[in-house]
Amino acid sequence: MKINYNIPALKVVNILNKANEAQSSSMERLSSGLQISSSKDDPAGMAISLKMRAQLDSLAQASRNSSDAISLIQTAESSLSSAHEITKRIREVAVQSANETYTDADREKIQIEVDELIKELDRLSNETDFNQHKILSGDKELADSGFQITQTGKYNGLQAQYSISLDMPTSGDKFTIDGQPFEFYDSSVSTTLTDPAAIGLDLQGDWKKDLSYASLPNFHIDPTGADLVLTAKNPGSSANTNPINVTNNSIATKQITQGIDSKEYATYEIVLPSINSGTSDPEPHKFQAGSGFTIDGVVFEFYDPEDYDNGEYDGAGVGVPTTKEDGSYLLDFDLALIVRAQEYPNFNLDAVNMGTSYDPMVLTAKNSGIAGDYLAGYDGGFVDLKLSVQTGSEANQLTQIDIASSKPDTLGLTSKTPIYGFTDYLILNDDPLTAANEDRYGISLLTMEDSQFALGAVDRAIAEISSRRAYLGATQNRLEYTVKNISNNSVNLDGARSRIQDTDMAKEMVLFTKDGILSQAANAMLAQANQRPQQVFQLLQS
Template sequence: MRINHNIQALNAYRNLAANQSSISKNLERLSSGLRINRAADDAAGLAISEKMRSQIRGLQMAERNALDAISLIQTAEGALNEVHSILQRMRELAVQAANDTLEPSDRAAIQAEVDQLTKEIDRIADTTQFNQKILFSGSPEGKAFAETRSSAISYVGNGTWQGVVTAKPTNPAEFVLDFSRGFGMLSQDEIDKKTFTINGKVYEIDAKGDGISDTGHIAVNVTWNDNATDDSDAVANINSLLDALKNAILNNDSTFDSTSSVVGASDNNDNNDAIITNGQLRLVTAKPMSPKEANGINVSYDFDPTTEVKSLIVVEEQALVPETFTLTFSDVPKNGDVLKIDNLTIMFSDSMESGYSPSQGQGTATIDVRGKTVFDVLNDIEQVLEAAKADGTHQPVQALTGFSVVGNSLILSTDRTDDGGLFGSSNGLEFQIIDSDFEENKGKSLKLEMQIGANESETLEFELSVMDAASLGLARTADHKTPLSAGVNAQAGIDVSSSAQAASAAITVIDQAINTVSEERGKLGAIQNRLEHTINNLTTANENLTSAESRIRDTDMAMEMAEFTKNNILTQAAQAMLAQSNQLPQGILQLLKS
């Protein structure tokens, strides 16, 4: 018998600890409903379960994708249903116009309706959208490798979008009228009835006190020394006019703020040296103005600008708050595509290595797009912009305040305000996209790819044909005879008014258009039916895979409760045995008593 080591107690304690650990796991599984709460519970099972979860969630999203695809098809098919109705009405009108009981005026009335119906087909093709994706204008006009929603940038033809992005002004403009000594030396006769035209209002000087010449003018009543002989006389005359003109302008034009001020003319110590400090009227606008807005405030006068009065506009070309716009890349640029930002031209190539090349006030860069993703190209663009921004010698991107890349978007900002200059000669941030093969894609079908599976390449591809009036063979120029190529550009409808024979020929053309729309609707209906089967399959696969994942991950509550009950009883028994084993060393006391 031993005192220092109670082996029986240690054995009971070990079993008690193991039972309590088992109970803890039983309680965790029962309370969470999961058999695997951590990787240690079943490492292999966790790995299998997570793969199944990826598939399950992928199947759920694929089912939603398929439902969205059906919604898109239903939207398209609904629009074509109306096109069918329009075509049936046009055929009815053509049959009517082919009857020789009609007079030319009757056919003209029929032609007017046909023209409007043709333009409505174009409108439907141009405006039928699903999630802002235009469905029937083809592959598509207005869709380049990148696009921006900035209203300052627009399509100018030949696959080119361009514009000037500017910030809203945050500083007022200042108009300065500078009066020199020659003005102050003029006589009353020379100054009386002379005018200043500022912001469309005419201010007329009344130096003699006999009134102004035109009732539409605003009087500037001034006290004038008619016999100015030295510098002090000139200074007094100028300052008198400055105060009177300022008051007249502020009283009659709310464009200018009360902070407008007069900087009076002054003379040095020599009154006869014909040298004075010019007087100035500084008119400050009440609201912030860009150079373009300031230039819209015309300032003119009847005086000699070389010796008497000069005018100057002081306006900030930079704003305190920059304007930001986003360029979103939907595809990798192709060989020959171009992106111009300020005076930096970025060319995309599949045969030249990437690099930046500066020149005076300009910059060019080449980005190699071979084997790259959109994100790779955006990273290259960001590096080019960093190099151009750091080029303090040539400064090709002076108007670019900041830039960053977020996802598949390039975010640009500028603090330059609008000076009214056209693209190529403006103060703002000039921007241009050239998609080299954009025009080649006009009129092609819109290709769509639907992700209808949980894994890569599990897709459904289909096309939406161009359904504008030109593609249906119905669009004509204003003469009703010359056909137009693909595009929402119908000027008139097919000829049904020139003769019965022309109307009869139109019936065949309209029949062909009806057949084209019928084929497109039939194709869309078949795809919709296929997608409905796809959804049923996805739902079944999702259900079965969820069941399999549940068997791995979820707790069998009945079995776990039985296990919990067993472990609970064992724990209680182990506690009792631990108490008993703790009493065993007491027997040594009996030996000591003897």
């Protein structure tokens, strides 16, 4: 028996220290809920967990970015909805102005409303913003470049019109317009109609107004005059068959105008900017960067390659370099080739090869009638607003949103020059604060011919707005799916991170209980080990 070293006690102390350390670690895990609370617990696991945590935070921000983009789109779509209502109203009064029962003085009153509606369209495009982004006025306005356009052929079809005289209608009178039966009744006596398919016209109410609300397939009804006036929705002789059928002699009808067919295609002659023919100029000239022109919605922008990375144009329009790869200036002939190479949605471009240039260039509508009868181009232009939304947690995980300008110029409702179909007076004036060229002539309804042109122009404007709203709606749906996908990814990633870093509470509690029992047993055994030297003392006493 030796007393210098109590080896059993030392062994028990070692075991007790290990049990206490394990119990302390278990208590830390149980109180924090973390399997890895510091790098010493699991260096590799800690590194992976921190990387996942950073990615989760980034995904949360990407989700907020996508939600912000949805809000931006909703703001733009709301203003475009108002623009839609405005253009529909302009079309309504254009149909009204095309009616020959109105005088020029009447059309002047109609024109006042149209001018104000166009001003409101311009205000909407200028003042709709989201966090200081003017989202409906385009990225930038291009300066004039010298582009010219002249309409050389126009659509001249005419709608058929009929009048209905209903001075003294009585209950039971019946007539049919465009296949729809109508029947008068007196609500003070009875509301029963003899024809269940007929639309009832109450003699005690505003029956003319009720009549105008009827939706007919081929005609509009104007109830404002002494006689009702029916106007065919589409020009042409196909509407020259009287659409009115009466069953008594108290209702008189007559045709006011004949519908006239027209297969004529709208045509425009364009003159491209010309400053560098390259043949007779002793000193070549350079096109002005930042200027441009627009043909059938396609924006051409002159740019200096030195202003862009690698000399490549990254704008939303068609880039026209002011200098070529060999360092020489762009020629008029080169510009003509670029213009001819583009596809235009509603027009065909024809040109006669003159050797060094193309002159003239003629735009011909692909469809006859009012479908191509609108201002097909103008000098200057508005480049689409391009917004990049960070919708991912890594670099270059971007979603591009392109929002086209909705200014009256881009919708074809204003012109910089008083050409055919537009007013001979300005409806928008220069802005003295910005010195911008804001002088604009508006679409005209002052004559029947102008009204026919306006119908084509407004139809095109409505189609443009509809297209932009459809694009914004589709993009919003896409971003909503992006938010859902980010949410799913975050849940899965958080689950993976939890499996690495979080404590399994049930398992840890088992270990904590085991270590507690071992600690108590070690304490008991330490007491026993400390009693062994006392046996030596007893031996010495004996």
